Amino acid sequence: MSPYDLLPRFKAQYDANNQEFSISGVVRPQAIDELGPSIALLRGAIDRVRGVLYVNVRRLTQMNNAAFHAFSRIIIDACRARPDLKFVVITSSVVGWTSRKFGRLSGIEPNITIEEYDSEFYPGQGFLEEGGFVPILRSQTKMTWRHERAILPRHGMRQGIVMADICCGIGDFAVLVQKEFQPARIVALDHSKSSLDYARQVMREFDIRGIEYTYGDASEMLLDEAQFDLVTCRHSLQIFNRPELILKELYRVCKPGGRVYITNEKNSHCLGEPRAESIRWTYNEVAKLFGHFEMDVELGPKSRRYLMEAGFEDIRVETFMVTNLDGDPQDFADIIAAWADVYAGEMATRRGDGPEFVARFRQGFQDHIFAALHPKGYAGWPIWVASGRRPQ
């Protein structure tokens, strides 16, 4: 037997609390008997549920027609035998064929409906995938790059490696890495179609090669196991309400001996002089505001713990501070202005903040800009960099 035969290719589970049957992986049997236990599990689930049975196929990467037919038959039969029962099939917009193929079932039995799950991954998604963040990300990457280009080689970046940038946004980082370090291949994944369109357009216009942009969900990626020497994920763990799920995926696609590199913030530690007090107050509030939407922008110093708990070894952590002295102070001021726009704008409004709060909230950003542009002033934004090696 080759090691291939020993790998479980798919997994079926039933979660009685949520009345959810899920099947994931690659399901390509030669004969239906090979599906015996999974089919029994589905039948058992149907016998026990009331109301709705969720059939979760969002992590199903492949399923041949033979298997599709076997599972479909059971569901269709159940609809006919038990008109009180409804089925909700949960597919992913990332796996192209699932919605199409499972979608046919709803045309056959009205009690079967299909839902693409990834319209709502996490509470803050709306803010981050819409256009508003693009200019922020753009100036941020420009500022952080000055530091990271020197830091990255200490975390496994070198010429000729195969790397992935997960949650790549508009792709600026991938482009900079490509130019500076010439990895052999970069796969850059994000779940914002508009950001990817933008990234691809940049790639065409500047005739950049070697970057493959892909639409995907960081918590459930279509990428194969153990294929990258370096997996980067910047400013993104902090936006998920369950960062450990993302880390698990980063670990999975990283080669044994390769490294996962993450950067995160601790917003309450943004600082400036003069007007330190007002600045500090506002950034404390920023952390609370994100917390309200279940995002932890205080994650930076927790990186070490997260990496350890995910099973990494040789963990390295360092910090750097983006400041108004890194090149043009106006760049720094622009980032703050963009933050103020979104945080004291749309986000505060959505939380239902009153005008008095918003005015004071805004003032802190203004004071931060004031510090950045002041001839004797100093303004800073600290970032935590951490990486760990996947054990051999």
Next chain:
Amino acid sequence: MEPVHHELAGEPTFAPMIQIEMEIKTFVSAWRHCDYVSTYMARMISQNRSDSVRHSNLFSSAFNELLEVAFRSRHGDGELACRVSRHGATDRIELTFPCVPEERQFYEEAMSQATGTEARERYLNSVSGDLAPSREIVLLELAVDYNAILRVEEADGNAIRLVVDLPLEGLRH
């Protein structure tokens, strides 16, 4: 109705991308070869598609069905050859394998039905039907779910060639 465009110079040119060959005996010695071959070739040809990862997933999904169909054919001795070539948004799979005359007839019929207008309805009926999907239905599904265009060609010796054009790059879900 959309006007139908015919290429003036006949067939558009498909640029070869990759080709693999093996003894049909070797191929049918293990079912997982279908999965291996479809996954490997999908990965190789998808790298310069606009979304390589998703293209590879879709391509593998369609190609695997075709290989499973070939696997289940009755064949004599000879070689299985898979070739993928490309014209714009369309990838062409050419699968050549030895087969007995009755099988050839079966493929000709199946392929012509896959292009008919009732293809979709027949496919739907099969999903709600009792029988496990026949090879014919599997081919039909390629047309229905992947907008594939299928045909059969004569090949040298006792071989048959299935030609499947897959416009995956343009497929929107």
